[in-house]
Amino acid sequence: MDNQTKKAAWIAVDWGTTNLRVWMMGRDNVPFEQAHSDKGMGGLARDEFEPALTELIAPYLADDQVTPVICAGMVGAREGWREANYIATPCPPPGRTAAVKVEAQDPRISVTILPGIKQITPPDVMRGEETQIAGILREYPNFDGIICLPGTHTKWVHISAGEIVSFQTFMTGEMFALLSEQSVLRHSVTSDDWDQQSYLTAISDAMTRPQSVTAHLFGLRAGGLVGELAAETARARLSGLLIGIELAAARPYWLGQNVAIIGAGVVAELYRSALVEQGVPAAVRDVADLTLTGLTAAYTAQEGASE
């Protein structure tokens, strides 16, 4: 059966903390097969990375040649398969020649890991987002402006002349998760409904008086005890207060700028609607296939120069 399976020209790997996704690529740089598992970097010891990869890609490896495997994401962190050190801003998203080679046991693969990007002042790091940015730049080589990547750690990135000029990370998503699931507020903000008007009012409150965010938080609990604050309103206000203070701090990034949001559905829409209220018509680009586009950009950018 193995001999009948189509073999990959190269393999693209998105290896995050909790997930592993691979694409089997043809000579035309189009994937003809994909696979995934939950063997993210967070749960693997160093000697478990190669088996986790092999179990997904083995059928697509030719015995008579070496197949390039190019990886992005937390697999390159210090606790990952092998550390791929950060490159410093300003810089273009890293291509294959910047990747670090991993010594694999299987002679049929040549594995490399793309580095993350660091900024010295103010100190900041990214690992994985640079590949999504590479995807945007492959689609829009002349993009000049701001890319916002909402998530657990939202990033605002200034792109100019094909380079990542500067960026800033906010822990907004992680703060929302901690406060809504583990703090005293968990009793007050659990709801599947959503109050968009309260969300936008909270954005405005936070941007006008950022220090008031910390004063308003406990009120989300007390409002339900002494008044009639509904859970969907409290949840929307919590989200609005946290994203609002982020927008206040990130103002130099978005004010008067060309902003693109790379994200998934609900969270991306939260940022989009908040920016619209500030007069910034940000476009949303779905994150799903940008990583593959970015991995392809990294692979092909240096294709002629490598083996």
Next chain:
Amino acid sequence: MDNQTKKAAWIAVDWGTTNLRVWMMGRDNVPFEQAHSDKGMGGLARDEFEPALTELIAPYLADDQVTPVICAGMVGAREGWREANYIATPCPPPGRTAAVKVEAQDPRISVTILPGIKQITPPDVMRGEETQIAGILREYPNFDGIICLPGTHTKWVHISAGEIVSFQTFMTGEMFALLSEQSVLRHSVTSDDWDQQSYLTAISDAMTRPQSVTAHLFGLRAGGLVGELAAETARARLSGLLIGIELAAARPYWLGQNVAIIGAGVVAELYRSALVEQGVPAAVRDVADLTLTGLTAAYTAQEGASE
């Protein structure tokens, strides 16, 4: 042996979420014995409260009379022994006549629970702190100014003419715990040392530009990855950023005011040193015995009027 044990004139009870403390009081309102257990309100079902109390106080109960037992704290929450509804500001700390009677099985005790205090606008609640405030007012009946009670949920309370006029709660302690123990920052802020100068600089940063707090947080992680930010510096900065944004929001409470801090050692000192930098010479009063003083105030304030 039981007949030889001195009997209590009344019993004072501080019953919080995680701890239960009782004092056996003489007719002179001085405790002659005390006891405690870890049977806090958080771990008890409704029918487990009375046994938890009785196992500490039984030897001190007379068989031929009814001993008053007066309780303060989370024991009066909705999930407690019996809900003692909040009274609304402005109001003095509640005395015994405002307490709610609990139907105890043991005929030798008459148990009452002091209510908490609520504020309708902006919505806020306290339960337990009002008894510490009663302790301050028993010692200084003419106190007029601000009481700051640092803790998991820090409270700023405006006291005038023996009444709680208004108050504001900040989740600063809970935020510090969540961020330092459960967020990505846990890798970067674990230290037993302390960098007081960085703490004060972060206070100043946060007060000058409150929105920058959210921008600085991830930098505490990144600063250790791309630079040489030490853990004790990162820990002090995290604390300073969070207390600083609280001070920015609480400015109407403390600016130009007479401020007393009720708290325990380290945290009280953090608030004190930050306020000194703002030109506010706050006095620190140890919290330990104020609850008993407040319970005594609540008991004696209405002593003549009750049974």
